[in-house]
Amino acid sequence: MYDRYLVLSYIKRENREKNIDTTRIGFAVSRKLGGAVDRNKVKRIMREAIKPQVNKIKPYYDIIFIGKRKIKGISYGDVEKSMLVLLMKAGLLDKDEMK
Numbered sequence: 001m002y003d004r005y006l007v008l009s010y011i012k013r014e015n016r017e018k019n020i021d022t023t024r025i026g027f028a029v030s031r032k033l034g035g036a037v038d039r040n041k042v043k044r045i046m047r048e049a050i051k052p053q054v055n056k057i058k059p060y061y062d063i064i065f066i067g068k069r070k071i072k073g074i075s076y077g078d079v080e081k082s083m084l085v086l087l088m089k090a091g092l093l094d095k096d097e098m099k
Contacts, residue, residue, distance in 0.1 A: 002086075004082075005074060006066065006071065006083065006086060007066040007068065008083075008086040008087070009063070010061050013060045013061065023057045024062045024063070025050060025057075026062075027046045027064070027065050027066075028066045028067070029066070029067040033071070034072060042071055042072060046065055049076060049079045049083050053084060053087065057087065057093060058092055058093070
């Protein structure tokens with residue numbers, strides 16, 4: 001899944017032996033975006049934007065958000081909105097938590 005700012009990649013974990021029922025979330029940004037300061041700033045914004053949604057995401061998934069070049073300089077609200085739309089498109093939001 002993707003939009004103009006982010007790419008969402010995910011996979012469902014089948015190995016549930018370790019009783020890890022949480023969803024693991026990772027963030028990646030290409031060097032094409034800029035220097036380390038710019039890349040880390042984008043990753044910090046993405047980390048903060050996903051925090052309100054973490055409890056709403058279905059368990060047993062590994063999720064990676066990849067920032068595109070256009071994400072540099074956009075507002076926190078736009079990043080949060082983009083992430084939420086991608087999670088809804090992918091069907092990763094738990095319907096019980098959406099109420």
